[in-house]
Every structure is written in C-alpha cells, then in structure tokens.
Amino acid sequence: MASSAAAVVAEAEGEEVTNRQVILKRYVTGCPTVDDMEVVAGAVRLAVPPGSAAVLVKNLYLSCDPFMRTRMTRHSEPGFVPDYVPGKVFVIVSISTCYVTVCQVLDTCNVSKVVLSGHPDFKPGDLLWGVTGWEEYSLIPNPMFCHRINHHEFPLSYYTGVLGVPGLTAYAGLFEVGKARKGEYVFVSAAAGAVGQIVGQLAKLTGCYVVGSAGSDHKVNLLKTKFGFDDAFNYKKELDLNAALKRCFPHGIDVYFENVGGAMLDAVLRNMRPRGRIAVCGQVSQYNLERPDGVDLFQLVGKHICMEGFLVSEYAGEYYRRFEEEMARYLKEGKVVYVEEVAEGIEAAPAALVGLFAGRNVGKQVVAVARE
Ligand SMILES: NC(=O)c1ccc[n+]([C@@H]2O[C@H](COP(=O)([O-])OP(=O)(O)OC[C@H]3O[C@@H](n4cnc5c(N)ncnc54)[C@H](OP(=O)(O)O)[C@@H]3O)[C@@H](O)[C@H]2O)c1
Structure with missing residues (x-):
C-alpha cells in the first residue's frame, strides 16, 4: 500500500493554479449579509506533500448549512466546532514541492473529486464527501472525515443532502434520539429544508402522523403534496403558535424534531404528551440573536419529557453506511x-x-462550483 501511495505522489508535481476561496471578512452580529464574506483568489500547487497521507481535492458541490452562521461570531467559550477567523490571513504551507496558500476559508461538508492522493484509501478520480473548504481546491492533510461516494446513480449533490449530513441527521435524530414509533404524533419545524423534508418522510414511512411548519405557503403546499405530510402550517401567518399546534395535534405531540427553537419550541412544549421526546437538532431562529429567547423548560419536569441534544458526528462510520444503503433504497x-x-x-x-x-x-x- 505504501508504495502505491508513493507512486501517486511521484506523479503529483504539477502547475500552480488559482484557487478561489470564500472567507469571512469580519465577525457577524445579527443577520449575516453577503458583505460579511468575500471571494478571494488564492493559489494552490497541484501536489501533495511527498510521504504524507494528504489528499488534494477539487470541490464540486459546496453545502450551505445554518450552523455556519454560529461559527461567524466570536465566542468567549470554545464550542463543538471552532469559530471561523475573519480576514485575509495568508499562510504559506510549504513542504518540499507542495504548498498551498491558506486563508481562513469557510468549511463544511462538501462533495469533491480526488485530484492527487498520498493516502492508500483514495486515488485520483475518486469521488468523496466530507469536510473541505469553500474553495475550488482543498488540500486535506488527513482525510479521516471524508467518505467515499458509493452510489453513483444519484446526482452527486445528494451527498450534501439526503445521502450526506442532513439525511443522516434526520435519520439518527428521528430514530435514535426521538425514538419515533408507528402510530405516534410527530412534529417537524423548518420542515421544507434539507433535514426537515427527510424527517417527515421517514416518519411517514414508520407509520406516524406527521405535521410540519415552514415559512411560506409554497413550502406548506410542498409538504402536503410532494412530501406526504398529513398536515402543515405557515408559522409566519399564525398569530398563535400554541393554537396552531392544538389545531394540528388535538391529542398532543409524541416526538418533536426541533430545528428552530424560540417561540416555536415554547409552544411545542405546551403541546407535548407525557413521556414525549424532543430531538434537539438545531435552533436556527436563535443563530442571529445576541441573546437567546427565553423558553419555559420547566414544562419538561412535570411531563417527564426527554429533551436530548445530539450531533450527527456521533453517527459516522458503520451507522452511516447502514443509513446510506437504506436511504439509497x-x-x-x-x-x-x-x-x-x-x-x-x-x-x-x-x-x-x-x-x-x-x-x-x-x-x-x-452551490455547484465545478462539474465532475
Ligand atoms: N445536530 C446536528 O448535527 C445538525 C446537523 C445538520 C443540521 N442541523 C440543524 O438542523 C436545522 C435545519 O438545518 P438544514 O440544513 O436542514 O437547513 P434548512 O432547513 O435547509 O434551511 C434553514 C431553514 O430554516 C428556516 N428559518 C430560517 N430562519 C428562521 C427563523 N428565524 N425561524 C424559523 N425558521 C427559520 C428557513 O425555512 P422557513 O422558510 O421554513 O422559515 C430556512 O429555509 C438547523 O437548525 C441546523 O443547524 C443540526
């Protein structure tokens, strides 16, 4: 294995090419704007450091994820992922013939094609998904967070979504955390988004009664007609979220797949059934706020509600592979x-x-940045 990897590296010396990259210009307060980011032209030599297990990839599809906003604020305490550092801080990483100019490029789980590899598990031409930069080329020193793309019968972009992080998040959150069972009442917020659309459909396949909320009539219509939700409502048009949930769930909610937080979570807590479960996936309504909205969590106590946070990264490895096969089917x-x-x-x-x-x-x- 080591010799074939070395052979790949030996062929790897190449030209220097422009590498357009998206960086953060400044820490963000409130809603992010386009001006908070900048597309800059860096450079990359098409090479991997000799003897290393690095992989150089061309990024094909960039994922847009709400949690990227949480990394655009400077936090006093370290979170589960580091904050982005703003500014054009160029660092030249140079090992022998290989170097790359590094600035603080935004990163998330994208879809890429291997250009050069010193790693025995990846060869040029392989398609993978995993953590890379919002840039045209990424040099990945150790591709431990990269997964081979196994199903080529779907659009590659699906690995930023239904076959990647959002799909796995929906699956693990609904079944491992929410423990949804046949016949139960399931509510999903941000239901027409990447995660929400999959949660609702998986819950329907399980035999649950499923309601979703979304922010436009078009999305609500999509939930009911395309995704097969039993009911849905436009939260922006409801004057009273508590009343909207009572209308949709006269018997209460068993499982809430929490994507938004704030007023919606507060209203859901009032409508949970005893021993209900809340899978806390995210709270997108809170990401742009300086101070989070208050929520009456005391409701958890009296009703023995289990409210559990989770991170999709817990479900990598074998669990992901089982999910990928089931979802592809x-x-x-x-x-x-x-x-x-x-x-x-x-x-x-x-x-x-x-x-x-x-x-x-x-x-x-x-975002499509290159074709295969
Ligand atoms: N725990 C994990 O490991 C994990 C992994 C992936 C994602 N997540 C979380 O899952 C949630 C959904 O992510 P996604 O990738 O599927 O995003 P998404 O739903 O595709 O996009 C975000 C959606 O959030 C809604 N939204 C925006 N601002 C809002 C507000 N103030 N109040 C209510 N809704 C608002 C918008 O839909 P409307 O038009 O309906 O308002 C928007 O389309 C996020 O909270 C994300 O952070 C967690």
Whole structure:
C-alpha cells in the first residue's frame, strides 16, 4: 500500500493554479449579509506533500448549512466546532514541492473529486464527501472525515443532502434520539429544508402522523403534496403558535424534531404528551440573536419529557453506511423524494448561505462550483 501511495505522489508535481476561496471578512452580529464574506483568489500547487497521507481535492458541490452562521461570531467559550477567523490571513504551507496558500476559508461538508492522493484509501478520480473548504481546491492533510461516494446513480449533490449530513441527521435524530414509533404524533419545524423534508418522510414511512411548519405557503403546499405530510402550517401567518399546534395535534405531540427553537419550541412544549421526546437538532431562529429567547423548560419536569441534544458526528462510520444503503433504497423505490436548490458558481455561495436565514431555499441549498 505504501508504495502505491508513493507512486501517486511521484506523479503529483504539477502547475500552480488559482484557487478561489470564500472567507469571512469580519465577525457577524445579527443577520449575516453577503458583505460579511468575500471571494478571494488564492493559489494552490497541484501536489501533495511527498510521504504524507494528504489528499488534494477539487470541490464540486459546496453545502450551505445554518450552523455556519454560529461559527461567524466570536465566542468567549470554545464550542463543538471552532469559530471561523475573519480576514485575509495568508499562510504559506510549504513542504518540499507542495504548498498551498491558506486563508481562513469557510468549511463544511462538501462533495469533491480526488485530484492527487498520498493516502492508500483514495486515488485520483475518486469521488468523496466530507469536510473541505469553500474553495475550488482543498488540500486535506488527513482525510479521516471524508467518505467515499458509493452510489453513483444519484446526482452527486445528494451527498450534501439526503445521502450526506442532513439525511443522516434526520435519520439518527428521528430514530435514535426521538425514538419515533408507528402510530405516534410527530412534529417537524423548518420542515421544507434539507433535514426537515427527510424527517417527515421517514416518519411517514414508520407509520406516524406527521405535521410540519415552514415559512411560506409554497413550502406548506410542498409538504402536503410532494412530501406526504398529513398536515402543515405557515408559522409566519399564525398569530398563535400554541393554537396552531392544538389545531394540528388535538391529542398532543409524541416526538418533536426541533430545528428552530424560540417561540416555536415554547409552544411545542405546551403541546407535548407525557413521556414525549424532543430531538434537539438545531435552533436556527436563535443563530442571529445576541441573546437567546427565553423558553419555559420547566414544562419538561412535570411531563417527564426527554429533551436530548445530539450531533450527527456521533453517527459516522458503520451507522452511516447502514443509513446510506437504506436511504439509497428508499430513493430508488421512490419512497423518499428529495428537493434541492442549486446555485451556480463559487461567487454565488455567500448569497446562498445568507438566503437560509430568510428562508429563500426550498429544500437543500447547495452551490455547484465545478462539474465532475
Ligand atoms: N445536530 C446536528 O448535527 C445538525 C446537523 C445538520 C443540521 N442541523 C440543524 O438542523 C436545522 C435545519 O438545518 P438544514 O440544513 O436542514 O437547513 P434548512 O432547513 O435547509 O434551511 C434553514 C431553514 O430554516 C428556516 N428559518 C430560517 N430562519 C428562521 C427563523 N428565524 N425561524 C424559523 N425558521 C427559520 C428557513 O425555512 P422557513 O422558510 O421554513 O422559515 C430556512 O429555509 C438547523 O437548525 C441546523 O443547524 C443540526
């Protein structure tokens, strides 16, 4: 193995090419804007450091994820992922013939093609998904967070969504954390987004009664007609969220898949059934606030509600592979349908990310930066 990896590296010396990258210009307060980010032209030599296990990839699809906003604020305490550092701080990483100019590029789980590899598990031409930068090329020193793409019968962008982090998040959150069972009442917020659309469909496949909330009539219609939700409502049009939930769930909610937090969580807590479960996936309504909204968590006590946070990274490895096979089967059989919105070109990436906080995306928001 070591010798074949070395052979790949030996062929790896190449030209220097422009590497357009999206960086953060300044720490963000409130809603992010396009001006908070900048597309800059860096450079990369098409090479991997000799003797290393590094992989150089060309990024094909960039994922837009709400949690990226949480990394744009400077936190006094370290979180589960580091904050982005703003500014054009160029560092030249140089090992022998290989170097890359590094600035603080935004990163998340993207879809890429291997250009050069010193790692025995990856060879040029392989397609993978995992943590890379919002840039045209990424040099990954150790591809431990990269996964081979096994199903080539679907659009590659699906690995930023239904077959990647959002799909796995929906699956693990609904079944491992929410423990949804046949016949139960399930509520999903941000239901027409990347995670929400999959949660609702998986809950329907399990035999649950499923209701979703979303921020436009178009999305509500999509939930009921395309994704097969039993009911849905536009939270922006409801004067009283508590009343809306009572209307949709006269018997209460068994499982809440929590994506938004704030007033919606507060209203849901009032409508949970005894021994209900809340899978706390995210709280997108809170990400742009200086101080989070108050929520009456005392409701958990009297009703023995289990409210459990989780991170999708717990479910990597074998669990992911089982999920990937099951989800690929559902897609092939038409049991799960998938909606995504594809922006074109790396210059479109900042606006696509900002759009998440205005609900401009219908389904998963992704950015196409290169073709295979
Ligand atoms: N725990 C984990 O490991 C993990 C992994 C992935 C994602 N997540 C979380 O899962 C949630 C969904 O992520 P996603 O990738 O599927 O995003 P998404 O739903 O595709 O996009 C975000 C959506 O949030 C809604 N939104 C924006 N601002 C809002 C507000 N103030 N109040 C209510 N809704 C608002 C918008 O839809 P509307 O038009 O409906 O308002 C928007 O389309 C997020 O909270 C994210 O952080 C967690």
